[in-house]
Structures are given as structure tokens and as C-alpha cells.
Amino acid sequence: MRILIVEDSRINQYIARDTLLKFLLDCEIEFAMDGEEALEMIYTQPIDLVLLDIIMPKLTGLQVLEQLNKASYKHLPKVIMLTTISDAKILKACFDQGATDYIKKPFEEMDFISRINSALREIKNEQALKRNAELLETQNIKLIEANESLKLAQYHLVQKEKLVAIGELAAGIAHEINNPLAFVTSNFTNVRQYVSTLKTFLEQLYATLESDESVLNQDLKVSLLESWERNDLAFILDDFPELIIDSQKGLDRVAKIVSSMRNFARLSDDEYFEYVYIADLFEEVFIVVNNEVKYSANIITDFPECPPIYCNKGQIEQILVNLLVNAVHAIKNQIHDGMGTIRIHTIPHEDACEIIICDNGTGIKEAHLSKIFDPFFTTKPEGQGTGLGLSITHNIVVDKHHGRIHVDSQWGNGACFHIFLPYKIDIE
Numbered sequence: 001m002r003i004l005i006v007e008d009s010r011i012n013q014y015i016a017r018d019t020l021l022k023f024l025l026d027c028e029i030e031f032a033m034d035g036e037e038a039l040e041m042i043y044t045q046p047i048d049l050v051l052l053d054i055i056m057p058k059l060t061g062l063q064v065l066e067q068l069n070k071a072s073y074k075h076l077p078k079v080i081m082l083t084t085i086s087d088a089k090i091l092k093a094c095f096d097q098g099a100t101d102y103i104k105k106p107f108e109e110m111d112f113i114s115r116i117n118s119a120l121r122e123i124k125n126e127q128a129l130k131r132n133a134e135l136l137e138t139q140n141i142k143l144i145e146a147n148e149s150l151k152l153a154q155y156h157l158v159q160k161e162k163l164v165a166i167g168e169l170a171a172g173i174a175h176e177i178n179n180p181l182a183f184v185t186s187n188f189t190n191v192r193q194y195v196s197t198l199k200t201f202l203e204q205l206y207a208t209l210e211s212d213e214s215v216l217n218q219d220l221k222v223s224l225l226e227s228w229e230r231n232d233l234a235f236i237l238d239d240f241p242e243l244i245i246d247s248q249k250g251l252d253r254v255a256k257i258v259s260s261m262r263n264f265a266r267l268s269d270d271e272y273f274e275y276v277y278i279a280d281l282f283e284e285v286f287i288v289v290n291n292e293v294k295y296s297a298n299i300i301t302d303f304p305e306c307p308p309i310y311c312n313k314g315q316i317e318q319i320l321v322n323l324l325v326n327a328v329h330a331i332k333n334q335i336h337d338g339m340g341t342i343r344i345h346t347i348p349h350e351d352a353c354e355i356i357i358c359d360n361g362t363g364i365k366e367a368h369l370s371k372i373f374d375p376f377f378t379t380k381p382e383g384q385g386t387g388l389g390l391s392i393t394h395n396i397v398v399d400k401h402h403g404r405i406h407v408d409s410q411w412g413n414g415a416c417f418h419i420f421l422p423y424k425i426d427i428e
């Protein structure tokens with residue numbers, strides 16, 4: 001305990017000190033000759049108890065108390081007034097200003113020491129209480145953090161299990177579709193060939209029938225030509241190859257969807273890293289988000305060749321999906337009629353590929369900019385957003401791929417997310 005004796009009489013200082021040292025083993029004693037010196041010491045060092053004279057040069061004891069209160073101290077020492085006067089008025093004012101007790105001068109040993117002891121006991125109790133409160137506070141903070149990370153871990157787990165389940169389902173369906181798709185695709189190549197041959201043959205037949213007067217059965221010729229016209233065979237023969245080309249495109253698309261579904265099945269594989277071109281990733285991502293995007297936004301891309309990045313493909317696809325879905329939501333909130341725009345481009349840097357995804361949606365309020373990557377932060381109505389999309393994105397970019405992500409946005413003016421993914425990373 002540090003005790004400050006503020007007293008302009010040296011004799012009284014020494015009497016107080018000697019009495020303290022005689023009865024209290026565990027204390028350090030400091031002296032101040034006047035109020036100003038006392039304030040200076042209380043400002044600059046931790047003092048637990050002040051024995052404060054009332055009548056002193058420069059500042060009175062009461063004025064010292066007033067100053068202490070004005071400065072709104074974090075750690076106010078306990079104050080016991082030392083008084084020779086029995087002026088109840090001044091003492092009362094001192095109590096109003098925070099003094100807790102008084103000791104009469106000349107000191108009476110037992111009175112002096114018992115009051116000091118009781119003040120020190122109070123101080124010790126208060127300090128213990130404060131320590132307990134601080135301990136509780138830190139434990140509380142730790143509990144809140146543990147709770148948050150538990151929730152996050154649980155979400156990750158559920159999400160992962162969901163992905164595994166969806167992945168298995170997708171892989172199963174993809175496998176089932178793949179076989180018929182393979183033979184329909186291969187048959188289509190033949191169909192195309194056959195149609196072309198048939199078309200040539202029928203057109204030649206028609207031309208011969210029409211121009212050759214020597215055909216024996218004129219009735220048959222007329223009826224065949226009529227039937228040709230009636231059934232619009234010229235148009236059918238022209239349209240047929242087009243239909244086949246269109247159908248072929250449809251089949252290619254189904255094949256792409258099947259391949260995306262198979263890739264999706266690998267989403268749950270955290271450990272698998274490979275070299276991938278960003279443009280190829282986006283091709284699969286667009287298939288996944290197509291439904292979400294097509295009625296709300298046009299996507300404009302510009303992918304100057306970045307070297308391939310070493311990444312977990314499923315995870316990077318997941319973050320691109322998160323970012324595109326967020327952009328669509330922001331656009332829907334901003335543009336009620338008509339389509340918004342999502343611009344995506346890449347910049348090849350020396351050691352990383354920068355992906356920039358900009359939308360012309362609502363933008364982000366300045367006060368939210370520092371929070372959007374926090375887990376559970378969402379501005380969506382309850383039940384609609386978990387607020388985990390961007391925190392998972394941050395985790396995947398920064399922790400899993402040693403990259404960076406940041407956002408530029410102004411409320412009302414859309415948002416641009418910049419993601420830097422290194423070409424090479426050391427995975428521990």
C-alpha cells in the first residue's frame with residue numbers, strides 16, 4: 001500500500017510516519033508539503049491512501065479534493081482528512097467531495113491507527129472486488145469469443161456436411177446423366193452426317209423429278225411434287241441441320257453442367273490443391289449462379305491471361321459464388337426495374353492474380369465497411385442472410401490461400417471487391 005501524507009508541519013509528518021511504521025509493516029510512505037505537490041504526486045504515481053491536512057499553503061485540503069474530482073481520475077485514492085479544527089462545516093464539505101474519514105490532531109495513537117487500518121481494509125476489499133470484476137469481464141469476453149467460434153465452427157461443419165451430401169448427390173446424378181449423354185452425343189454426330197446425306201439426296205431427287213420430262217409416271221411425279229410443296233420439305237431440309245446444331249449446343253451445355261456437378265462433388269475436399277486458370281473457374285461458377293443472375297444483371301468479363309493459381313478449386317469457386325450472389329442481392333435492392341451490371345476483370349501481377357468484381361448495386365455504408373468480413377454481420381432481414389458468406393470468403397482467401405481481399409465502396413455507388421490470389425503458396 002502507498003500512503004501519501006499531505007501535511008505542512010514536518011513534526012506532524014514524522015509523527016504520522018512513525019505511527020504508521022510502528023503498526024503497519026506493509027506500506028510505503030510519501031510526503032507532500034502542500035496541496036499542489038500532493039496533486040502532482042497523485043497524478044503521477046499510484047497512491048492508495050491520502051492523509052490530507054485541511055489548512056495548508058497554496059491549496060487547502062478541500063481544494064485538493066475539488067481538483068481531484070474535476071480531473072475525473074480513473075483511480076481515486078481514499079482520502080482521510082487530518083484536522084485540528086472542529087469546524088463541522090469544512091469537514092462536511094470535505095466528505096461531500098469524497099473524503100471518507102477524518103483524524104484529529106494531535107494524533108491519538110490508537111484512534112489514528114484504527115482508522116487507517118479500517119481504510120486500508122476497505123481499500124483491499126475494493127481492490128479484490130475490482131480484480132474479480134476484471135477477471136469476470138475477461139472470462140466473459142473469452143466465453144463470448146468461444147461461443148462465436150463454436151457457432152462458426154458449427155456453421156462450417158453443417159455447411160461442409162451439406163456440401164458433402166449435395167456433392168455426393170450431384171456426383172451420383174452426374175454419373176447417371178453422363179452415360180446416356182455420351183451415347184446421345186455420339187449418336188448426334190452420326191445423325192448430323194445422315195441428315196446431310198439425306199438432304200443432298202432428296203434435293204437431287206426433287207431437282208431431277210422437277211426438270212426431267214422423261215419420267216414415265218407423270219401422275220406419280222405430280223403427286224410427289226405436290227407432296228413436296230404441301231409438306232414444305234424445302235424448308236424442313238434447310239431447318240433440319242440448324243435444329244441439329246442447336247440441339248448439339250444444348251447437349252454441350254448439359255455436358256458442362258454435368259462436369260460442374262462433378263467438380264462440385266470435390267468441394268468438400270479441403271486438402272486438394274491444383275493449378276487452375278481463373279477464367280476456367282468462372283466458366284463453372286457462371287453455370288452455378290446463372291439462375292440467380294440472369295434476370296437481374298448482365299455480366300461483363302475481361303480476363304487477360306493470368307498464370308494459373310495454385311488453389312483448392314472448390315473453395316475458390318465457393319467464394320466467387322458468394323461474391324456474385326452478394327452482388328446480385330445488392331443490385332436487386334438498388335435497381336427495381338431492369339438489369340444491373342457486374343463487371344469482372346483480372347489483373348496479372350508479378351506474384352498474384354487480382355480478381356476485381358464490381359457491381360452497381362446499393363454499395364456499402366461507411367459504418368459497415370469495417371464489419372462486413374465479421375462472422376454473422378448481415379444487413380439482410382432476419383432469416384434471409386447468415387452473414388457468414390464474406391467471413392468464409394475472407395478465411396478461404398487469407399488463411400487457406402495466403403491471399404488478400406478488400407473492398408472499395410460508397411453507399412449508393414456500388415461495390416468493388418478485389419481478391420489477390422498468389423500463383424504459388426506454401427501449404428503447411
Ligand SMILES: Nc1ncnc2c1ncn2[C@@H]1O[C@H](COP(=O)(O)OP(=O)(O)OP(=O)(O)O)[C@@H](O)[C@H]1O
Pocket residue numbers: 322326327330359361362363364372377378379380384385386387388389390391414415
Ligand atoms: N456487393 C455488395 N454490395 C453491397 N453490400 C454488400 C455486398 N457484399 C456484401 N455486402 C454487405 O455485407 C454483408 C455481409 O455479407 P455476407 O455475404 O457475409 O452475408 P450475407 O450476404 O448478409 O448473408 P449470407 O451470405 O449468409 O446469405 C451483407 O449483408 C451486405 O450488407
Ligand SMILES: [Mg+2]
Pocket residue numbers: 322325326385389390
Ligand atoms: Mg452473402
